[in-house]
Amino acid sequence: MVADQRALPRSVIWLAVIWLAAIISMAVPGLLWWAPWSLLTSLLAVLSGALLFTLPGLAVLRWLHPGPLLWFERLAYAASLSGAIIPFLLLVSEPIGWRWNSLAAWLVMIVFVALALWPVPRIHRPDRGQRCLIGWMVAWLSVAALAVRLFAVRDVPVGLFGDSYHHTIITQLLIDHGGLFQSWQPYAPAVTFTYHYGFHAIAAWWHWLAGIPPTQAVVLVGQVMSGLAAPLLYLLTARLTNSRLTGLWAAVVVGFLSLYPAYYVNWGRYTQLAGQTVLPAVAVAWMELIDGALSPQRSWRSLAAPLALASIASAGLAFSHYRVAILAICFVVTYTLVALGRSGLVGWRTLRRLGGAGILGALGAALLAWPWLWRVQQGQITRMAAQIVTTDVETRNPIALEIIGAAFQYGLFPLAAIGLISLLWRRQSGGLVLALWAGLVWLAANPQLLGLTGQGLITTFAVLIGAYLVVAPAAGAGLLALIRLGVMITKQAQRRLSATMITIQIVAGLVLVGWGAPMQAAMVDYDYQLATPADLKAAAWIREHLPPDAAIFVNGFPAYGGYVYAGSDGGWWLTFLTGRRTNLLPMAVGFEATDPPNTLRLIAEQHQAVQRYPIGSAQAVAALRALGFHYLYNGPAANPSGEYLDPVQIDAAPFYELIYRQDGVSIWRIR
Known part of the structure; x- marks a missing residue:
């Protein structure tokens, strides 16, 4: 099936939006009454949040990725990158003694506006075909996922369970010190700060922009990042599979069907979520760099921008979550091997360029993150990591069957299996990347399977609750494969995406959203409320x-x-x-x-x-x-x-x- 290049009537888009609103209204009673009132009473928080999660990334993309990107893909990419840029600002401001406050934060946002819009970008005619429809559907699905997640915590005064407590304290300390700090007083007798802080930096910035107290900023940033999983998994899936339709269905899966990452709210597992918010930008940046390095037509000069983008995103991931950085490394290794296999026989010159690009990207990330990495060795993290790597402790990393079941709940396992089979059958390398990535991450979490130590450096628990990064793209491919199978059975046209096919997918998507939205809205388990x-x-x-x-x-x-x-x-x-x-x-x-x-x-x-x-x-x-x-x-x-x-x-x-x-x-x- 290929896209219908004829212009789609605007009525199709607006009809889909109206039906989406109606389905959400019926599935989550009270949401459409709560949302407008919350928007009016919290207008500054909403507007500043929208700027916070987009402008920093848009500014970076304007200079390092000026090439063509569809508007909704650029916004998704920017949302992921923004999670890497904000903590970097806190890091570079510390040596010069700059302390952040509301005025400084707003001035920097104005600078981001200038960087994102100047010089004036070249205007492209909007695509009014299938891609336009997919873009609007991704946008409205993202808005719906965000609204449902924020509605779910409307009565939550502070973050749930144990992790939320130290997340709130770290955010408060960042606010009190106007940036990074060493002493945890008056809350604890700690004299170093080496904990990954990307999530807390975003929460502190939202406080500076809108005055949101840290108790609420922690909860709201976590829920926004949970909702952003929908457009970010669209971006990652579309890039991996070269199919925007598959990306759209991945967004539906992670936004409304998957238990994770929405369930993170009950644990306060927000720093891992922050890392997994930055990870799609890291993956896309490295994919562009690897593909460019393997292309004989690309010069080293043309690789400078993707090289810088990969370094910035990778450094930002190091600030956000150390274990998720291991997931990203596994992805880069997997994609490189698959890209080499896809390219066939390549010369030594191409291999040297690929190796050089990889080394420069890693060195660039290490150089940008070096001030923070130097600080980290002052605490206990490096000692604990070294002890794990050098000690063979099998009980450190148990595998819980209920966590495995939760990762594949609501029929996601058969859908993911169908999707992977479909991708591999159609010889799409993205399917191989997903399968090998999952396998390599599992080995990284369980090195004892290879006779190695280090079990617990990344836990199976962390891997399983982050498995949606693979499950959602695979399940999205599975849903699309089933729809295509239905088209074949009913002998629908295969060469053009007819209005009937669009209608079938819209109806199927609305049904899944209507089924999953109540589960997402009821995700908060008050048994975890301390x-x-x-x-x-x-x-x-x-x-x-x-x-x-x-x-x-x-x-x-x-x-x-x-x-x-x-x-x-x-x-x-x-x-x-x-x-x-x-x-x-x-x-x-x-x-x-x-x-x-x-x-x-x-x-x-x-x-x-x-x-x-x-x-x-x-x-x-x-x-x-x-x-x-x-x-x-x-x-x-x-x-x-x-x-x-x-x-x-x-x-x-x-x-x-x-x-x-x-x-x-x-x-x-x-x-």
């Missing part, structure tokens, strides 16, 4: 009624083999929300150097000193007093259950005085 509205209300009471030096003991348990202690309810958030000391730290402190250096061990010893006794016992009270704690806090959440602070025991013991109890929150003073 800080509830009741905890926020109690935190306000603590700020008003307890002294600033009050030390509060909250529910905590050993995580990651006892390396750090995590919280199981809203008490974990009290240091951030109230400024009072607790017995817990943000988990990301485990990657940093601390003062004193044995802080993590001291925290563990404190918990063990108290929790070896029942909370209602005199021994537990004596341990609490010896450690300087004055209060106990128990919130309504309990994940995991079986918390140490048992209200029944505490109420019955004569050592505690109840001073607050409301909506499931209890606070006691230690007598």
